[in-house]
Amino acid sequence: xxxxxxxxxxxxxxxxxxxxxxxxxxxxxxxxxxxxxxxxxxxxxxxxxxxxxxxxxxxxxxxxxxxxxxxxxxxxxxxxxxxxxxxxxxxxxxxxxxxxxxxxxxxxxxxxxxxxxxxxxxxxxxxxxxxxxxxxxxxxxxxxxxxxxxxxxx
Numbered sequence: 001x002x003x004x005x006x007x008x009x010x011x012x013x014x015x016x017x018x019x020x021x022x023x024x025x026x027x028x029x030x031x032x033x034x035x036x037x038x039x040x041x042x043x044x045x046x047x048x049x050x051x052x053x054x055x056x057x058x059x060x061x062x063x064x065x066x067x068x069x070x071x072x073x074x075x076x077x078x079x080x081x082x083x084x085x086x087x088x089x090x091x092x093x094x095x096x097x098x099x100x101x102x103x104x105x106x107x108x109x110x111x112x113x114x115x116x117x118x119x120x121x122x123x124x125x126x127x128x129x130x131x132x133x134x135x136x137x138x139x140x141x142x143x144x145x146x147x148x149x150x151x152x153x154x
Contacts, residue, residue, distance in 0.1 A: 013028040013104065048068060066140075080099065088143065
């Protein structure tokens with residue numbers, strides 16, 4: 001995970017959001033902005049969970065339904081949904097989520113690695129878990145979100 005210069009040494013900040021009834025957090029250095037949900041242009045034969053593309057100040061960016069990419073039912077159409085605009089490698093992407101919650105700061109030692117919990121069955125797109133209040137927040141890995149989804153054989 002990338003270091004965050006604005007957090008104290010040994011701490012990371014995450015933007016937290018909810019989709020599919022699940023809580024997720026993304027390293028704040030990856031988040032560029034949060035936008036209102038608006039129509040996207042569908043792309044024929046796009047992979048599952050890719051809603052299409054949108055124009056972001058002259059740049060065309062792909063928009064992913066985070067819930068669907070995480071193996072959950074697609075996000076229900078709701079005008080209160082938002083798009084988290086994030087940077088993955090050199091590419092700007094959009095993530096459709098139901099709501100953004102808050103920014104949290106946690107010590108690196110409090111992030112539980114998913115491989116420790118799930119052995120060899122770690123969920124793609126999730127690199128860790130953080131206990132927040134009485135629940136768990138999944139630490140999102142954008143590489144797993146944008147990776148091609150395997151299609152089951154017919």
